[in-house]
Amino acid sequence: xxxxxxxxxxxxxxxxxxxxxxxxxxxxxxxxxxxxxxxxxxxxxxxxxxxxxxxxxxxxxxxxxxxxxxxxxxxxxxxxxxxxxxxxxxxxxxxxxxxxxxxxxxxxxxxxxxxxxxxxxxx
Numbered sequence: 185x186x187x188x189x190x191x192x193x194x195x196x197x198x199x200x201x202x203x204x205x206x207x208x209x210x211x212x213x214x215x216x217x218x219x220x221x222x223x224x225x226x227x228x229x230x231x232x233x234x235x236x237x238x239x240x241x242x243x244x245x246x247x248x249x250x251x252x253x254x255x256x257x258x259x260x261x262x263x264x265x266x267x268x269x270x271x272x273x274x275x276x277x278x279x280x281x282x283x284x285x286x287x288x289x290x291x292x293x294x295x296x297x298x299x300x301x302x303x304x305x306x307x
Contacts, residue, residue, distance in 0.1 A: 185292070185296045185299060188296075189292045189293055192288045192289035192292050195281075195285040196285040196288075196289045199278055200267065200282055203267050203275050203279050203282050204268075206274055207274050208257050208269060208270040208273070209272035209274040211234075211241050211256040211257070230243055231243060232247070234249050236254075245258045246260075247259075250263050252270075253269065257270045257273075258273045258274075259276075260272045264279070267279075
């Protein structure tokens with residue numbers, strides 16, 4: 185059982201580090217208002233502007249501005265207090281794995297604890 189707990193802990197820590205280091209999907213410099221040029225006047229309807237960052241982004245990107253990070257994130261899910269960064273387009277899948285491995289680690293740790301207590305009470 186200790187091996188299983190160790191494996192889940194290792195997977196949990198690896199996915200945590202990947203989530204922490206991966207770019208969540210920051211809307212880049214190519215969308216700054218000063219450098220962005222519309223091809224047609226009708227294209228302006230398909231874009232939105234962030235009032236804080238002053239960037240122009242296609243509406244299909246579903247961009248939201250994170251007040252805690254101070255940046256616009258493409259397809260932002262939430263700002264995670266555990267990792268200290270936003271969860272967006274580029275790190276959402278690995279964040280789901282992180283949550284799953286954390287859950288499995290806690291469950292395996294609990295089962296290991298219960299079996300240790302059961303063996304102590306038997307003797």
